[in-house]
Amino acid sequence: MICDNGKIIEQKQIAKDIYRMVITSPITDQMIPGQFVNIAVDGMTLRRPISICAIDEDTFTIIYKVVGAGTKRLSTMSVGQSINVFGPLGHGYPIETNRNEVLLIGGGCGVPPLYELAKRYCEAGVHVDVVMGFSDHDIVFYEDEFRALGANVIVATMDGSYGVQGTVLDAIHTAEIPTDFICACGSLPMLKALEKHYTNGYFS
Numbered sequence: 001m002i003c004d005n006g007k008i009i010e011q012k013q014i015a016k017d018i019y020r021m022v023i024t025s026p027i028t029d030q031m032i033p034g035q036f037v038n039i040a041v042d043g044m045t046l047r048r049p050i051s052i053c054a055i056d057e058d059t060f061t062i063i064y065k066v067v068g069a070g071t072k073r074l075s076t077m078s079v080g081q082s083i084n085v086f087g088p089l090g091h092g093y094p095i096e097t098n099r100n101e102v103l104l105i106g107g108g109c110g111v112p113p114l115y116e117l118a119k120r121y122c123e124a125g126v127h128v129d130v131v132m133g134f135s136d137h138d139i140v141f142y143e144d145e146f147r148a149l150g151a152n153v154i155v156a157t158m159d160g161s162y163g164v165q166g167t168v169l170d171a172i173h174t175a176e177i178p179t180d181f182i183c184a185c186g187s188l189p190m191l192k193a194l195e196k197h198y199t200n201g202y203f204s
Contacts, residue, residue: 002027003086008079009059016138017066019075023083024059030088031055033095033117034185034204037062037087044070047086051185053112054119063112063141093117093183093202101127103179103201104151105168105194107186108134111142113204114185115149122150129179130154131171133190137162169193 006025014020027037031052038047039062048070054061066072077083095117096102102121104114111132121128128151134140136159146153155163156171164171168190182201184194191203 001087001089002030003084005082006085008077008081008083010061011075011077011079013075014063015141018063018139018141019066020053020061020063021074021077022059022061023085025085026058027085027087028055028058028060031060032088032092033120034092034113034183034202035088035090036113037085038089039074040084040086041070041073043073046070048074049089051109051113052088053115055116063109065109065139090204093204095120095124096181097121097124097126099126099181101129101179101181103129103131103172103177103182105131105172105182105184105186105190106133107168107190108139110184110186110190110204114183115142115145117183118146118151119149128152129175129177131156131168131175131177133157133168133171133186134162135159167193169197 006023010022036051050062053063106114130146130151130153133156154171185204
């Protein structure tokens with residue numbers, strides 16, 4: 001783990017209240033899929049834990065939702081500004097490239113940490129199904145980015161405004177995805193529901 005002053009090279013709103021930030025930092029070579037960083041926000045005592053979405057040679061990407069004063073202030077930061085980052089933190093997902101297929105399941109802000117994982121599996125020639133759940137169409141993000149990796153993507157919205165109406169489990173059943181090895185990230189109710197159907201894989 002390192003505490004480092006990185007630099008913002010991209011800050012962009014990609015959906016309702018959802019932002020993508022790309023940061024240059026030497027800590028990228030220590031990151032693995034599924035980890036997170038703690039980010040210092042000016043004027044706030046506590047750091048904000050944000051999951052790592054993508055890992056590149058000298059940059060990493062975070063995607064966050066504005067839900068309070070801290071993330072609101074984070075969204076006002078500009079390209080070129082310095083940003084203090086502590087990490088990487090967490091165990092991340094083991095990557096089992098001996099498998100033929102993997103099902104990645106993300107709910108809302110649990111979607112971003114699955115992107116780098118999907119990239120690693122696709123690069124290894126593993127078939128990847130990605131199922132993403134959101135409350136409505138306005139906050140759907142990264143569908144095209146996952147598809148660009150070569151993954152098969154299914155989206156569910158609770159109000160039915162986009163994709164399959166219902167939960168991620170509804171989308172899985174509708175698409176008849178047979179894969180039993182999963183990696184999932186999302187709310188506790190979503191993970192508890194998945195736990196009743198799957199016993200093989202990793203939850204975050």
